[in-house]
Amino acid sequence: MSTRRFRNKAITRAYLVAVAGAVFDLYPYEAATMRRIAAQARVSVGTMFAHFPDKAGLWRAAMGCEPPVDSRLSRSALSLFEALEALVATRTPEDEDLLWEEAEALVRVLQPAAIREIHAAGGARARPSRRSAATAGLAHE
Numbered sequence: 645m646s647t648r649r650f651r652n653k654a655i656t657r658a659y660l661v662a663v664a665g666a667v668f669d670l671y672p673y674e675a676a677t678m679r680r681i682a683a684q685a686r687v688s689v690g691t692m693f694a695h696f697p698d699k700a701g702l703w704r705a706a707m708g709c710e711p712p713v714d715s716r717l718s719r720s721a722l723s724l725f726e727a728l729e730a731l732v733a734t735r736t737p738e739d740e741d742l743l744w745e746e747a748e749a750l751v752r753v754l755q756p757a758a759i760r761e762i763h764a765a766g767g768a769r770a771r772p773s774r775r776s777a778a779t780a781g782l783a784h785e
Contacts, residue, residue, distance in 0.1 A: 657695045657705075660685055665706040672721045673703070673712045724750055 663685040667676045678699050682689045696702040703711040727750055735743045 653695075656687075656691075660687070660692065660695055660702070661705045664702050668703065668706055672725050675725060678702070 660681075664676075664681050667681045667684055670676075671680070676699075678692050679689055681702070682692045685692075692702070696705065700711045728747055731743055731746055
């Protein structure tokens with residue numbers, strides 16, 4: 645492989661990692677599909693798979709850790725995300741206060757189970773700053 649081609653491949657890979665990181669920050673793991681990341685990067689899905697064997701490999705490159713495991717918590721996060729996305733998509737300017745009330749109600753419903761699952765899954769062993777941030781984000785009202 646020529647030096648130029650190698651450099652271009654490295655640049656493309658770095659670009660895909662940056663775009664994937666932004667998508668993973670915005671969407672739950674299950675909703676951040678390779679298709680969605682490819683669309684955001686304006687490349688084909690084939691290009692994604694030419695650089696990464698699967699979404700888990702892309703996650704590792706972008707986030708620097710293992711991808712989240714499928715769990716009740718991750719499925720709840722996806723459900724919450726989809727419900728909030730639907731609320732936002734259908735709102736009108738007059739609905740602003742109602743939107744926040746409904747969003748807060750959804751978080752209150754899922755919050756206790758999510759906090760229990762975080763602690764049961766080893767949250768007590770996690771670094772205090774991460775554990776505090778995770779539970780504070782769920783407990784924020």
